[in-house]
Amino acid sequence: MAGQEIYQASTTAPVNIAVVKYWGKRDPKLNLPTNSSISVTLSQSDLRTHTTAACSSKFPSEDTLLLNSSPQDTSGARTQACFRELRSLRSALEASDFSLPKISSLPLRIVSENNFPTAAGLASSAAGFAALVRAIADLYQLPASPTELSRIARQGSGSACRSLFGGYVAWQMGTKDDGSDSLAVEVAPASHWPTMRALILVVSAEKKGVSSTSGMQITVATSELFQRRAEVVVPKHMSEMEEAIKAKDFEKFGKVTMMESNSFHSVCSDTFPPIFYLNDVSKAAIRVVEDINKKAGKIIAAYTFDAGPNAVIYYEEENTAAVAGVVKGALEGLDGWQSREIESQDAGNLDARAV
Numbered sequence: 001m002a003g004q005e006i007y008q009a010s011t012t013a014p015v016n017i018a019v020v021k022y023w024g025k026r027d028p029k030l031n032l033p034t035n036s037s038i039s040v041t042l043s044q045s046d047l048r049t050h051t052t053a054a055c056s057s058k059f060p061s062e063d064t065l066l067l068n069s070s071p072q073d074t075s076g077a078r079t080q081a082c083f084r085e086l087r088s089l090r091s092a093l094e095a096s097d098f099s100l101p102k103i104s105s106l107p108l109r110i111v112s113e114n115n116f117p118t119a120a121g122l123a124s125s126a127a128g129f130a131a132l133v134r135a136i137a138d139l140y141q142l143p144a145s146p147t148e149l150s151r152i153a154r155q156g157s158g159s160a161c162r163s164l165f166g167g168y169v170a171w172q173m174g175t176k177d178d179g180s181d182s183l184a185v186e187v188a189p190a191s192h193w194p195t196m197r198a199l200i201l202v203v204s205a206e207k208k209g210v211s212s213t214s215g216m217q218i219t220v221a222t223s224e225l226f227q228r229r230a231e232v233v234v235p236k237h238m239s240e241m242e243e244a245i246k247a248k249d250f251e252k253f254g255k256v257t258m259m260e261s262n263s264f265h266s267v268c269s270d271t272f273p274p275i276f277y278l279n280d281v282s283k284a285a286i287r288v289v290e291d292i293n294k295k296a297g298k299i300i301a302a303y304t305f306d307a308g309p310n311a312v313i314y315y316e317e318e319n320t321a322a323v324a325g326v327v328k329g330a331l332e333g334l335d336g337w338q339s340r341e342i343e344s345q346d347a348g349n350l351d352a353r354a355v
């Protein structure tokens, strides 16, 4: 039995921004999606979650989670599913190697910080649950692959499964009822397309009115457009996006990214009652990107919006002045926006260390 020691591990995880969006669950309990998705993992040098997981017999018997210094409820099914899966892997390890301290049943204490707005459509649940799962896996010294961890992180928040990898990542929806094949896989590493850049426009750091979890639930229940999106639009965008990434074809990548974002937000408007994540500044950003592409005579910039008003604009390094410079200049006059330029290269190599 473990004594009074405190066992501890810390890790960081990056956000990922989908270019083919996940929106809809076929099984809300296991968090299985109605469609596959693809994202780009952003560099950890800017937007990231830092999480420390600790366990000890000295801790109060309840598992605890402190997010940005405020206590969170850990009794929810999604957090519990992650804890349960990780504990059971540790317990199997302990059963096969008696020299390991028996820590799988000790209370967990998780402390997490996001260095960017939480619940504002910048994928905090993605970085948050990827970091949580990875920190506990490190604490338990599990020999688990990123794909295996992605299956667990998916149960915390769907988009989190993609933050276990850097670069270009697909979440394959899978076909099995138990979710064992609903996993993230790498499409290409960040080094495959090192000139890719992302500009983040923080239009609002406010918590969104409708969370992703409840928004997609209402969409699935009420939108007529949704079925066509899941069955026809997304499968087409998935194969086009994989081709665009493999060929480093920015025009194709950009077109699918923008059409995907538009399709997703159309389905949100088609939800009853309608969900509006974009605001006037978001729409102004779309117009600026359109003008930039018109002037260039080709697609050199691509906008995308998750479930919130904040824009992410992808472009290639050589077009930095024509894209990032122009976007900032054009929006500077508008109230209430900030921009953070971040590089999407060398993304997602989780900096895991036991302390």
Ligand code: ADP
Residues within 6 Å of the ligand: 049, 067, 112, 113, 114, 117, 118, 119, 120, 121, 122, 123, 124, 125, 126, 127, 128, 129, 132, 157, 210, 211, 212, 213, 306, 307, 308
């Ligand atoms: P977002 O667009 O930021 O992903 P969501 O509505 O999908 O917004 O999820 C926000 C929720 O994710 C938060 O209310 C919180 O429950 C959870 N979350 C965010 N960051 C973390 C974190 N670092 N650790 C654990 N859970 C987190």
Ligand code: DP6
Residues within 6 Å of the ligand: 017, 018, 020, 021, 022, 023, 031, 037, 125, 126, 156, 157, 158, 159, 160, 212, 213, 214, 305, 306, 307
């Ligand atoms: C619009 O992964 O946050 O960002 O699984 O309910 O936690 P839950 O939802 P979440 O949804 C993300 C939706 C999205 C698109 C995407 O990231 O693919």
Ligand code: CO
Residues within 6 Å of the ligand: 123, 124, 125, 126, 157, 159, 212
């Ligand atoms: Co989220």
